[in-house]
Amino acid sequence: MNKTVLTAIIVVIAMLGFTYAAVELAGGVDKLIKDGDLVNILAIIGAVIIVTVTSFVVTKYVRQMQNDKVSGTLSEESWGGIREYNNELPMGWAVAFLGTILFFIWYLLIGFPVNSYSQIGEYNEAAKKYDQKFVEQFKNADEKTLIEMGEASFMVNCAPCHGLQADGMDGKSADLHQRISEKSVKHVILNGSNNNILGTGMMMPDRNGLVNMTTSAPITDAEIDAVAKYVAGNLKGSVGADVFAGTCASCHGADGKGLDMVGPNIAEMSPALVDMVLHSGKKGAIGQMPAFKNFNDVQYKALDAYVSSLSKK
């Protein structure tokens, strides 16, 4: 018998022997059948088929390489003495080549963007479903629960910038225990503000747009200093109170607690304000507060409750 065929038969027998040994180690075929272990039974059948077919195919080609004689005409070109035969393109190759082009066009236009499965998509769906369950469970949570929840979320999402104590880490971001600092009020008056704090896109004009309603005069540097102290001091005291009444109250209300659609609350940190800052972000004297878009309703409510509770005395 031919040596190649003999080798193939030995390899097949050895491989089948290994397969058998592996199955015996796992408890034997009887056990698999008794357990109804369909997946492993199919795997064994597959293994036997693959071993046998591979050996046949390999043997066929090895023999062909041993026995085939070249035929056909040589091409004109010669690369340093090496020349190629002018073989016809095998039909299978041509079909496969055209097939990949057609598949590419189909995949690009139809297969990929539409109806395609993605792991990220599946994860997002699962997270969304879980979020809904969470929102449902806590939608009527009381204030205490929300504040606790908000504190936990704050430690993860906000503390890296605002500090564990939410005191702004020496001015690197806003101190959340007070509504606003003197520096920030001045910055807003000098530069205006456009942070969508009201949710209406209403902007705060800069100093050129601010006029004292009682005296009709533009705001002076001394007045800016005074009113900034007044606002940062929770609108208490007399210094700056007249400037506030004349220049700011028309938009922010006489008590600074804001007027609907006109000016935001600048007297205290309210849940509504924190909520807007979380949704829109905020750019001010210190820098840029990023917007957070991926919390669910309960998480927003919890953070709003926690942050606004910090400034309550």
Ligand code: HEC
């Ligand atoms: C024409 C109406 C108007 C007037 C007058 C006005 N403001 Fe404002 N102010 C706004 C609006 C609107 C915003 C919100 C801007 C935003 O979304 O960023 C705002 C924002 C602010 C903020 C920022 C709040 C924050 O959370 O960042 C401060 C502080 C402030 N105003 C102080 C003042 C002071 C002090 C005066 C008077 C000198 C004044 N404003 C006059 C309309 C006004």
Ligand code: HEC
């Ligand atoms: C990348 C850093 C960073 C992170 C993270 C961050 N903040 Fe801020 N935050 C800032 C900065 C900077 C400011 C000040 C913006 C300015 O200059 O007025 C600010 C301002 C604020 C304000 C406005 C305070 C005021 O009186 O105007 C609130 C409210 C706030 N952050 C809440 C949060 C909450 C809640 C989180 C977590 C979900 C958070 N921040 C996460 C940087 C951050």
